[in-house]
Amino acid sequence: MELTLRRLFRPVTLEDDASCKPLMAPSSLRRSIGPGILLAGACIGGSHLMSSTTAGARFGFALVGLILLTNLVKYPFLRVGTRFTAATGLSLLEGFQRRNTAYLPLYLLVSLVTGTATIAAVSFVAGLLLTNVPGLTGQDPYGLSIAVLVVCGLVLLLGHYRALDRLSKLLVVLLTLLTGVAASSLLIRGPVGDVAASWVSTDPTPWTLANLAFLIPLMGWMPGPVEMCVWPSLWMFSRARDTEHTATPQEAEFDFNLGYGITVLTALFFVILGSYTMYGSGDGMLAGSGVSFAQKLIKLYTAAMGGWAAWVIIPAAFSAMFSTTLTCLDAYPRSIAAIQGLFRQSDSGDAAPGPLQRRFDPWVVVHLLAAVVALVVAKGGGIGVKDFVFGAMTGSFLTAPLFAWMAMDTINSSLVPEEHRYRPLTRAFCWFGLVFFSGFSLLFISRFFLGLGAA
Template structure:
């Protein structure tokens, strides 16, 4: 077991980027608003997206190149679409992650707002990205993800009696596709579940740059632990949100400080007040790791895209893109103020609407190396579902 934990690398970088806004915020809201019913959506979306995310781990192992290079070899249009999505969403995504992190930091230190926390976080994260490396980051993430995971699992077992009381009330009618509000939340919820589709290309870069000598079996073990581990965490957060807040007529606050305070109290009310600072630290550490990982990944993606386009060397300077990304995120945060709900829903919905483009190219490239029938069937079905939901969302 210790050997398995020691060997985890890019899979935990993936988990560090994935277990953040989609889990702490969106999964908790899903449980609070709809009870346990959206657990079905979590399971289905992980199955339907598996092939697209598998491409991020498979292509580097089979070709020795990352997915960015595979996009470029497929067509310059594919590479251009990825570059446009990267440059068009980087500021919004980092801002969404930062506002949640700032809310948790504010609660940990008893601050009333996040006005100064956001820029401080962006500066510190930028410095860490510029001076760190993925090996050190993955070593740090192992313990952060483990700590939050254990705390969440303990809370889940302590809430089993309450969850058992909710089971008789379980009904698919708790979610209504004909209600615009329900559909809008589903789109936002699935947008980053298990993570933005961009992360498949990030993971391929992490694998090609990891320089480890793990076998193909170990690499996929690493990937599967990260992928299905985030699915389990999402289910646990939904269950906790349902057990603590569903049918209580208590609405979750929309501000960053207010929402994260309610989130932390969800743990404290289960484990006891003594646990508040420990859970607050674990949640802050988890979100900081997500912020650092994504603030590293977007500039790396920008760098790799421009390298494939053979852009001038000064334009492929990663540190330049780290600064640009942080400044753009701060501008987005300034525009949205302290409205966590609006910013998170906007970021996650945007990611969902753009996901079919990356899913399509991932699938085209994946089938060159993995032609198994079940992978193709599940992936094409997943692509169809993404297209239908995105189209219906735009139409309504």
């Protein structure tokens, strides 16, 4: 019998809590793990490989505090989708629609714009990394990027959620282990320069207006855009249908926390890799062509760690970018397909897998083709990897206050049972996050659009 939305998820009642059935039995917990790992696969990409590595290369460990703070500030917002769905039985998109009629159109509008840019950007980096693979050296990185997009599209169109879930878990485990091995070997071997001093002081300092062009993109995708709060909510329905198991709120949040913890850990791994191998030489990391970036990245690692490092860094870096491309190519079309169903009032967005899948497949093709067009335009315009990827990262940060407000307003609304809403301390921290996002966004706009601090 086809499972429906209301049967897949429903609020946990007092009678459920009072029963003798354990809420986090090992077998049911294992079947609940998936959406959080997919979130990790989406996050561990440009923000980690490019921004975290470059942060370590340019400033050593001076930006570790900002990286951890950004992860902490975004945590309650990104957790909203998981918590809302487990508590209400609704997707967060349906929650947006019920909470405020303006929320869903706003989310759709921004997703249509940022989706293409993000998918094209992450596939571009994946293609660049493939130029380090023997036999692919000298190949056109744009052509390799398009090949990555096509492979990801075929995985989603032919294998659907099950293929996404299985492959993403494999890639996340692989990249976490490989980057952990690389970071551990460097910690044992020691840094190339006096990186320990960067904990308390650095020259040059990152805390200048001129460095906003780097800090804002770093925070934009660290660990990912706030709009990603919707994605685990939708993946929870697909996971429940795949396993025929409905995650309890405790299981769902354990899954989310596991994935989020992996993203934070790997971000620190890449900072270590950058600072221990490139400290003092990071200013030129993103200069020149995209191919030169990919080649410099691998050469610096192998120079510091030995030739064997290529067998670790290349697969780890490519796994990070391929998993990000795959999950983004799923999540943006999945979100738009769900919104389409809500607008038509034909279903609840993800209530029935048949209608959703019929809407989802064309949107995958549309996003794939749009990303290919963006890559062709970027190639014709001579847009480098820094401008391409950092532009997408910056856009994600500037829209963060909007999505953060929508998430906070919905999770604390009457749609959610009171026991599952955020407590006063968490609400206060959410307000701090809104001020954090808004303040940096206004500072960036004042600097680069109004000329604040310009010489």
